Amino acid sequence: MVGATVCAVTEPADINDVPSDIRERHATLSQEIEEHRQRYYFATPTISDAEFDQLMRELEGIEDQYTSLRTPDSPTQKVGAPVAEPGAGVEASWPPVEHLERMLSLDNAFSADDIAEWAARVEREVGTGARYLCEPKVDGLAVDIVYRDGKLATLATRGDGRTGEDITYNAQFVDAIPDELTGTDEYPVPSVVEIRGEAVFPTKEFEAVNAERADLGLPLFANARNSGAGVLRQRMDRRREKLDAAKAKADAAGNEGRAQASYEKVLEEYERAKRNLNRMILVCHGIGRRDGFDIRFQSEAYEALRAWGLPASDRPRVVPDLEAVQEYIDHYGQHRHDIEFEIDGVVVKVDQVDLQRQLGSTSRAPRWAVAFKYPPEEVTTKLIDIRVNVGRTGRVTPYGVMEPVKVAGSTVENATLHNASEVKRKGVLIGDTVVLRKAGDVIPEILGPVAELRDGSEREFVMPTECPACGTPLAPAKEGDVDIRCPNSRSCPSQLRERLFYLAGRSGFDIEAMGWEAGIALINAGVVADEGDVFGLDADRLKQVPLFTNADGELTVNGRRLLDNLEKAKQQPLWRVLVSLSIRHVGPTAARALAGALRSMDAIVDASEEQLAGTDGVGPTIAASVKEWFAVDWHQEIVRKWREAGVRMVDEVDESMPRTLEGLTVVVTGSLQGFSRDDAKEAILARGGKASGSVSKKTSFVVVGENAGSKHDKAIELKVPVLDEDGFRVLLESGPDEAAKVAQVGEAEE
Ligand SMILES: [Zn+2]
Missing domain, CATH: 2.40.50.140 (Nucleic acid-binding proteins)
Incomplete structure (x- = not known):
């Protein structure tokens, strides 16, 4: 089949006008594409979709220039997969079935320019009246479903666009594909209708499939689309035959022994196959052949599909111009993963069916639609x-x-x-x-x-036995741990570098001038042996670090900035100091809880493990980790050095601040204009309130900023008073009674 392609393109007479190097490139490209196409459908692909698209575009480019190369056998003139020959694939194929109307593929667009070019062509053909229907492009397996008198007649894969595989047998296992259509007054059940759609695993279901495979020790599926295609195309009829045969054998053996065990195994596989099929959903997006009715708009097709009880997305939108098309594309580019299944682009169609007919199709793709593809993932x-x-x-x-x-x-x-x-x-x-x-x-x-x-030159990875940064032998922290560690925690340059980076980070001391490079430079220059030395840095010490000195031996701007940053960092609240210590399990949340309850480093050090564990938001794991950390000599030394350098070790209770929120729990969600998330929390804590992350019946107020999500819904559901930003200010300034007057409370059902 591959050879035939190459021969065919060299036959036409005027091919002699094409330079021989171009002809050769065209031939090798065609062959390559054909091979990849076969692999894609019947084995593991060896290149990505994007790379495939690139090859195809190169081939199209050549054919645009030398049209004599565009023969019917060229890969550019074929749609989708060839129907599998028996024995060609991983599992023998189903018998072929011809589609009532040809299933075309779509031309691809990769940029706003490509879309504009397509729209310009539309305008040249039909004038300026076209409206555009946009919809997310489902990354699934294209299917063709025929209903006759409302009853499912065939379910088929796309195949080569004319003939697909008849997988009707498998439809019984997929609840998303109805056996029978319903009808309404406006859209009665048609005598014949051919539905186009995509079958796909929703992301959650795909994860469930893989979780199950992991449990069974089976290799994981790489992506939802290819595995979905495999699942939908499997020979369930043969599985059934195998099951029946195994059952008969088991029955003959009195339902015990090897025959019974083998039957149970086959049954389990059969049930798993059924379960996976039913995990697939269908997204309908078009109609092929239609008898006994007509539609005037593509958008109307979606209404019809829904009226017939077919799953059609409610995301398609009809928009008036290219600008709105681009907005739609940008929107789903950003929200690509908010959709419950994988998408790889946006399909743009001319909405008016009469204009679609006027525009017609090339041999491969309709001129009235184009697929915008997002950058590959x-x-x-x-x-x-x-x-x-x-x-x-x-x-x-x-x-x-x-x-x-x-x-x-x-x-x-x-x-x-x-x-x-x-x-x-x-x-x-x-x-x-x-x-x-x-x-x-x-x-x-x-x-x-x-x-x-693979060519045999590949080699297996061997976990090193010594730390690549400090040479210390590696070992699990305790027996049975999966992870191995470098036990040289104090001075292993790699660990110290990571700790410095974390300490300087946004939830630590927030030292902007101490980034990744700076941390490495400080360690390499020997001025920081561990993080205890950070606040002891002064101009003289920094001058020993090449990164922070200029040619005259003076501090650079960044060097001066670092000193300035350090001075400010000393005033950071206690919880940030705690975070910066890199105590296991003590992130911002636990640190806030500890600082809020105990208010000073000394109180935390002196607290018993039980006391710590009893602190709201702490618990036994964190408590043990804190005690363990402070028991290490060089850790205590860090705290001593920081204290000596003037780092804040006590959270002052601001006596001037009335404790108006004592005993109240406030949740802040969404983004506020006048407060950062930290500011808002601190304002609540300073007034004796508790800032929580989750809404419950015990929550006193939920403060809702922009783009607030499920927490807002939960507040309404639980009838917790909801405040906007102005209401939050009232709460802070005048207390809960005044705030209650401006709060909104969820309505009771009905
Ligand atoms: Zn090490």
Whole structure:
């Protein structure tokens, strides 16, 4: 089949006008694309979708210039997957079924310019009257469903666009695909209708599938789309036959022994397959053949689909112009992961069906629609090495070093691999081509290797036995721990660097001039042996650090800024001092609880473990960790040095501040104009109130800023008084009684 493609494009007579190097490139590209297409549908893809799109665009570019190369056999003229030949794939295919109307694919757009170009073509053809229907592009398996007289007749994959696989048998296991259509007065059940949609695992269900596979020790699925396609296309009829045969054998054996055990195993697999099928949802987005009715607008099709009881999204919008199209695209670009399933772009269609007909289609794609694709979130790249990082608490974490690659709009070259068993579980070898995923703001993740591309030179990762930063032998903190640690916590340069970075961070002392580079420079110059030395830094000491001195040996601007920052940091409230100590489990929340209840470093040091554990918001784990930390000599020394340098160790109770919120619990949610989150909390604490993160019946007030979410809903549901920012000011200035007068309380049901 691949060879045929290459031959076909060299046949036409005027092909001789095409330079031979172009012809050769066209031929190799065509072959490559065809191979990838086969792999995509029948095996593990070896390149990402984005890379595939790039190859396709190059091929299209060549054909735009040399149109004689655009023969019917060119990959640019084909849609989607070829129907599997028996034996071609992982599981034998279903019989073919012809679609009533051809399923076209969509041309892709990757930029605002591409969209504008498409719209300009639309305007040239039909004038300026077109309205645009926008909808998120579901990253699923395209299906074609035919209903005759309201009854499900066939369920098919897209296949090559004309002929798909007849997977009707599997429809019985997917509740999202109705057996029968309903009708309304406006949209009665049509005699024949062909529905187009996408079948997909919602993200949550996909995670559930993988969790189950992990429990069973099965390899994890890399993504929802490919695994969904595999699940929907599996031969459930053969599984059923296998099950019946196993059952018969077990019955014959008196339902015991090996035959029974084997039957139970087959049954379990069958049930799991059924369960996974029913985890899929369907999102309908179009109508192919329609008999006995017509629609005037694409948007009307969605109403019809819903009237017939088919799942159609309520996200499509009809917008008047390109600007609004771009807004829609930007919106879902930002909220891509708020949708319950994976999307990879936005489809833009001309809404008026008469204009759609006027515009028509190319051999491959309609001219009245275009698919805007978001930057890819999954790419492949080379895993050059696996190294380890030693963290703030000494934990040793392997991470992958990759050939830099662009994913979701940023360039990535490192990704954490968490621990040695995670490296094993993912099955990645150094030298592998790996699939890398980065979704939105989430940290990049190595999903797994593309094992087909191995050439034998790959090697396994071996966890080092000594700390790469200080040479100390590594060991688990206690027997049976998954993680191994560097026990040299005081002076291991790697751990100290991480602690300095954390101490200077936003929830610590907030020392802006002490970033990553600065921390390393301070350690390397020997002026900071541990964090106890930080507040002892003065101009003379800083002058020993090359990073902070200029050619004349004077302090740089940054050096002076650091001293200034340190002076201010000494006045930070007690909870920030506690956070900066890097005590295990003591983050901002626990630190606030400790500081709020005990109010001084001395009181915290002197408190018994029981006292600490009894503090609201602390508990036994944190209490034990605090006691353990303060028992170490060099830790006590840090506190002593900081105290000596003038770091605040007591939270003054501001006597001038009336304790109007004593005994009240206030939750702040959303963003306020006049207060940062910390300011708001501090204002509540200063008045003797408690600032909590979660709403319950015991909550006194919920303060709601902009973009407040579920906490606001919960407050209304529980009838907790809700204050806006002005109401919050009333609460702070005049107390709870006045605030209650301006608060809103949720209405009772009905
Ligand atoms: Zn170390």
